Amino acid sequence: xxxxxxxxxxxxxxxxxxxxxxxxxxxxxxxxxxxxxxxxxxxxxxxxxxxxxxxxxxxxxxxxxxxxxxxxxxxxxxxxxxxxxxxxxxxxxxxxxxxxxxxxxxxxxxxxxxxxxxxxxxxxxxxxxxxxxxxxxxxxxxxxxxxxxxxxxxxxxxxxxxxxxxxxxxxxxxxxxxxxxxxxxxxxxxxxxxxxxxxxxxxxxxxxxxxxxxxxxxxxxxxxxxxxxxxxxxxxxxxxxxxxxxxxxxxxxxxxxxxxxxxxxxxxxxxxxxxxxxxxxxxxxxxxxxxxxxxxxxxxxxxxxxxxxxxxxxxxxxxxxxxxxxxxxxxxxxxxxxxxxxxxxxxxxxxxxxxxxxxxxxxxxxxxxxxxxxxxxxxxxxxxxxxxxxxxxxxxxxxxxxxxxxxxxxxxxxxxxxxxxxxxxxxxxxxxxxxxxxxxxxxxxxxxxxxxxxxxxxxxxxxxxxxxxxxxxxxxxxxxxxxxxxxxxx
Amino acid sequence: xxxxxxxxxxxxxxxxxxxxxxxxxxxxxxxxxxxxxxxxxxxxxxxxxxxxxxxxxxxxxxxxxxxxxxxxxxxxxxxxxxxxxxxxxxxxxxxxxxxxxxxxxxxxxxxxxxxxxxxxxxxxxxxxxxxxxxxxxxxxxxxxxxxxxxxxxxxxxxxxxxxxxxxxxxxxxxxxxxxxxxxxxxxxxxxxxxxxxxxxxxxxxxxxxxxxxxxxxxxxxxxxxxxxxxxxxxxxxxxxxxxxxxxxxxxxxxxxxxxxxxxxxxxxxxxxxxxxxxxxxxxxxxxxxxxxxxxxxxxxxxxxxxxxxxxxxxxxxxxxxxxxxxxxxxxxxxxxxxxxxxxxxxxxxxxxxxxxxxxxxxxxxxxxxxxxxxxxxxxxxxxxxxxxxxxxxxxxxxxxxxxxxxxxxxxxxxxxxxxxxxxxxxxxxxxxxxxxxxxxxxxxxxxxxxxxxxxxxxxxxxxxxxxxxxxxxxxxxxxxxxxxxxxxxx
Numbered sequence: 001x002x003x004x005x006x007x008x009x010x011x012x013x014x015x016x017x018x019x020x021x022x023x024x025x026x027x028x029x030x031x032x033x034x035x036x037x038x039x040x041x042x043x044x045x046x047x048x049x050x051x052x053x054x055x056x057x058x059x060x061x062x063x064x065x066x067x068x069x070x071x072x073x074x075x076x077x078x079x080x081x082x083x084x085x086x087x088x089x090x091x092x093x094x095x096x097x098x099x100x101x102x103x104x105x106x107x108x109x110x111x112x113x114x115x116x117x118x119x120x121x122x123x124x125x126x127x128x129x130x131x132x133x134x135x136x137x138x139x140x141x142x143x144x145x146x147x148x149x150x151x152x153x154x155x156x157x158x159x160x161x162x163x164x165x166x167x168x169x170x171x172x173x174x175x176x177x178x179x180x181x182x183x184x185x186x187x188x189x190x191x192x193x194x195x196x197x198x199x200x201x202x203x204x205x206x207x208x209x210x211x212x213x214x215x216x217x218x219x220x221x222x223x224x225x226x227x228x229x230x231x232x233x234x235x236x237x238x239x240x241x242x243x244x245x246x247x248x249x250x251x252x253x254x255x256x257x258x259x260x261x262x263x264x265x266x267x268x269x270x271x272x273x274x275x276x277x278x279x280x281x282x283x284x285x286x287x288x289x290x291x292x293x294x295x296x297x298x299x300x301x302x303x304x305x306x307x308x309x310x311x312x313x314x315x316x317x318x319x320x321x322x323x324x325x326x327x328x329x330x331x332x333x334x335x336x337x338x339x340x341x342x343x344x345x346x347x348x349x350x351x352x353x354x355x356x357x358x359x360x361x362x363x364x365x366x367x368x369x370x371x372x373x374x375x376x377x378x379x380x381x382x383x384x385x386x387x388x389x390x391x392x393x394x395x396x397x398x399x400x401x402x403x404x405x406x407x408x409x410x411x412x413x414x415x416x417x418x419x420x421x422x423x424x425x426x427x428x429x430x431x432x433x434x435x436x437x438x439x440x441x442x443x444x445x446x447x448x449x450x451x452x453x454x455x456x457x458x459x460x461x462x463x464x465x466x467x468x469x470x471x472x473x474x475x476x477x478x479x480x481x482x483x484x485x486x487x488x489x490x
Numbered sequence: 491x492x493x494x495x496x497x498x499x500x501x502x503x504x505x506x507x508x509x510x511x512x513x514x515x516x517x518x519x520x521x522x523x524x525x526x527x528x529x530x531x532x533x534x535x536x537x538x539x540x541x542x543x544x545x546x547x548x549x550x551x552x553x554x555x556x557x558x559x560x561x562x563x564x565x566x567x568x569x570x571x572x573x574x575x576x577x578x579x580x581x582x583x584x585x586x587x588x589x590x591x592x593x594x595x596x597x598x599x600x601x602x603x604x605x606x607x608x609x610x611x612x613x614x615x616x617x618x619x620x621x622x623x624x625x626x627x628x629x630x631x632x633x634x635x636x637x638x639x640x641x642x643x644x645x646x647x648x649x650x651x652x653x654x655x656x657x658x659x660x661x662x663x664x665x666x667x668x669x670x671x672x673x674x675x676x677x678x679x680x681x682x683x684x685x686x687x688x689x690x691x692x693x694x695x696x697x698x699x700x701x702x703x704x705x706x707x708x709x710x711x712x713x714x715x716x717x718x719x720x721x722x723x724x725x726x727x728x729x730x731x732x733x734x735x736x737x738x739x740x741x742x743x744x745x746x747x748x749x750x751x752x753x754x755x756x757x758x759x760x761x762x763x764x765x766x767x768x769x770x771x772x773x774x775x776x777x778x779x780x781x782x783x784x785x786x787x788x789x790x791x792x793x794x795x796x797x798x799x800x801x802x803x804x805x806x807x808x809x810x811x812x813x814x815x816x817x818x819x820x821x822x823x824x825x826x827x828x829x830x831x832x833x834x835x836x837x838x839x840x841x842x843x844x845x846x847x848x849x850x851x852x853x854x855x856x857x858x859x860x861x862x863x864x865x866x867x868x869x870x871x872x873x874x875x876x877x878x879x880x881x882x883x884x885x886x887x888x889x890x891x892x893x894x895x896x897x898x899x900x901x902x903x904x905x906x907x908x909x910x911x912x913x914x915x916x917x918x919x920x921x922x923x924x925x926x927x928x929x930x931x932x933x934x935x936x937x938x939x940x941x942x943x944x945x946x947x948x949x950x951x952x953x954x955x956x957x958x959x960x961x962x963x964x965x966x967x968x969x970x971x972x973x974x975x976x977x978x979x980x
Contacts, residue, residue, distance in 0.1 A: 109734070109849035110880070156681050165681065168658065181940045188847040190879040191646050191655065191921035193694055195937055195963055196945045200690030204683055221738050244599065248711050250785045252742030295740045299789045357678040359599035389680040390600070431681035447685055450671045454952065455686045461951035462944065473685055
């Protein structure tokens with residue numbers, strides 16, 4: 001007796017193909033794969049498939065395809081938007097990349113690394129570092145998130161300002177398409193204009209067009225010099241002007257440029273042990289600047305001092321501290337990295353991962369702050385994030401002492417308030433996190449018309465039976481199988 | 491009486507929509523649009539449509555779509571592969587972007603420029619320069635090539651090594667789809683994970699999925715310091731090692747890194763007036779290195795001298811000259827830029843725009859040189875190009891005094907010889923130039939199977955009637971309308 005809804009012939013074929021380690025059907029084994037990291041979604045699945053190779057993955061997908069069984073690709077299961085969690089029907093299988101963990105090759109001649117999809121971001125970073133190289137993508141879930149996942153979701157992070165999103169860091173790709181065909185785009189070429197950009201299409205498709213199984217990622221020489229400064233500024237406009245001042249001198253030296261509101265920094269300073277603001281007094285806002293170069297020497301220090309010196313003179317920056325050691329550098333970064341944890345400790349919070357055109361950031365912060373404060377008196381508006389990319393985590397923390405449940409009951413009102421302002425500023429409702437299932441309902445109003453229609457056409461062309469990660473990206477009313485093609489002219 | 495094959499109602503509707511300046515039907519007016527820049531293809535068209543706005547373009551496309559008339563998008567008509575030339579049937583219309591020439595906005599706050607598709611690359615560069623900014627894409631046809639064209643073909647050029655291909659330089663895009671729908675992706679966002687990468691799909695699609703009408707392009711601060719050096723090296727391996735030495739120190743300082751074979755440089759030196767090699771004696775090969783930074787000061791000179799000094803000591807570079815003035819810099823660049831002209835003056839030549847993984851370049855050059863010399867004794871093997879991107883223009887010049895016609899009669903044998911070696915090295919038959927109609931025949935063998943099948947599925951999904959730039963990218967036997975969908979498993 002099997003705890004699975006799979007037809008017996010499919011069950012037996014998958015078990016024979018994948019073996020017991022690659023084919024989980026007991027609820028105790030499968031349940032960790034059915035709940036997302038944020039515990040927003042609790043799904044069910046008929047089985048978890050853990051292929052060890054691309055070939056196994058392709059055969060397993062072909063079997064599921066032949067039986068019309070939906071498949072949910074899953075990497076490190078760190079989605080912020082329920083992008084890798086099956087629905088509650090129990091019909092789908094989860095296809096996990098966790099057994100495909102091989103770093104296949106590192107090439108110094110072209111600074112590339114060939115990896116299987118299940119290699120975690122941290123493992124890829126470490127493998128690069130062991131060779132004196134850098135894989136510059138860095139996100140907080142990097143210990144679990146894997147290469148397949150970060151490419152499927154086009155992850156961003158702190159160093160996007162210099163190196164781009166995950167998209168810009170992939171040279172080659174291999175994927176299993178919904179019918180089990182292997183699409184092999186593993187070319188280590190920086191220039192290759194021979195037809196449609198299929199690699200680009202798979203990147204960011206959140207597993208709805210296929211399962212990424214391998215990649216060739218672009219490395220960089222490791223930094224040999226680094227300068228890090230925490231700057232007190234009056235507001236987001238001042239932080240943005242400071243960013244522009246560094247960019248005017250040398251955009252490619254800016255390894256990271258992060259914004260932190262005074263409210264959010266205040267929470268870190270009071271709620272996180274070991275965190276301490278190394279400035280004379282708290283400020284309305286902060287910028288954390290990191291410059292880095294593979295070139296040794298003191299030219300970065302000169303650059304930092306030139307720009308900061310001028311900014312202090314003109315009053316753009318009211319106070320600043322430079323890290324004089326690696327320990328001090330890590331202390332400064334701790335002040336940035338603990339924002340999520342500090343907000344969690346401050347009670348319930350609502351997260352908005354939004355982006356707007358760079359010049360619109362001050363307006364976003366001013367208007368969204370005012371609107372949220374009007375909506376819920378006492379709400380703590382605690383934005384922070386990658387201001388150099390126009391990407392702000394516009395987070396709202398419950399009023400002190402308020403009831404968390406009552407606060408969270410207003411989460412949609414809060415999100416809609418922020419979203420309306422982002423929308424007016426031609427921004428995006430999801431800068432880094434993707435759509436998953438959490439944000440599908442926003443797609444028609446934000447990306448409707450020709451854009452969503454074209455996405456539908458592509459989905460239908462590549463996955464006509466809608467078997468690959470159903471219910472993700474596309475809004476539910478159109479997302480069920482078989483999907484009806486909407487007219488081009490809405 | 492009209493000189494056109496268009497049905498009268500369509501003719502009248504287009505004339506009413508576009509006016510006489512936007513609707514050309516006389517052969518004397520249309521013929522320049524029907525022959526490609528290299529004069530390889532001499533097509534015919536029913537009319538040339540020159541819409542002045544996106545709205546006019548959309549309406550014109552909708553009219554043609556309703557009448558089943560094929561459309562050939564054309565920018566500056568500088569394709570190297572016949573990508574913008576109609577076939578000989580005279581059924582198609584050319585849709586030219588030449589009247590959409592407005593630079594709409596330049597934003598200093600995020601270094602972006604909003605342009606219409608018909609703005610030439612040179613005009614965009616000049617508009618940026620007038621504001622103290624840089625649009626870094628640079629190709630030899632930049633005086634005619636327009637923004638729509640360089641995005642549709644994902645152009646590369648000398649500065650790709652630092653800033654990426656055209657793909658990496660576009661933040662936003664607007665396009666008219668084959669049925670006349672406007673797809674508006676004009677978002678100035680560096681992070682936006684809300685569905686499929688439609689912008690990426692349109693870039694490099696060579697006009698087969700729609701007509702790009704507007705774009706938001708990423709600018710850079712203009713360089714305030716620059717160092718340029720011509721280096722004599724033993725071979726491509728030495729040039730590549732020199733590139734790696736610079737990259738180890740600071741990849742983001744390398745504005746360009748070009749390779750030139752001794753044979754090709756010899757042609758420039760003897761056939762181009764005013765060209766003169768500023769080195770004591772000719773070398774087997776050369777590298778032209780340009781470093782640039784928006785930061786003033788002498789740190790680039792230090793970097794150049796550090797790396798070149800060490801390379802001269804170890805014998806990696808046998809001789810080198812640094813530009814000490816802008817005039818000297820332009821003289822060094824002239825030696826690089828005149829290679830195509832010098833080869834033209836040397837007689838008939840065969841061009842191969844190929845790329846291979848960086849470490850395979852020495853093998854490519856050694857093996858392809860030997861194979862071509864074995865094929866045609868006396869052939870002059872004259873490779874040059876963007877070695878930092880793995881992209882070599884592997885050009886072959888006829889033997890001195892030989893009959894050009896007889897040499898050109900062997901062009902396919904020569905191309906096939908080079909291609910076989912590129913193929914073995916996992917390279918690409920078209921690094922920068924695209925497929926157009928010249929190279930469609932190579933698609934099944936190089937990109938066949940799942941890759942070409944998936945491209946076909948996307949083409950069919952977005953342009954089911956195959957009206958948009960038919961006969962380009964896809965091989966002829968599948969490229970005619972209506973296209974039959976090949977099975978996924980070949």
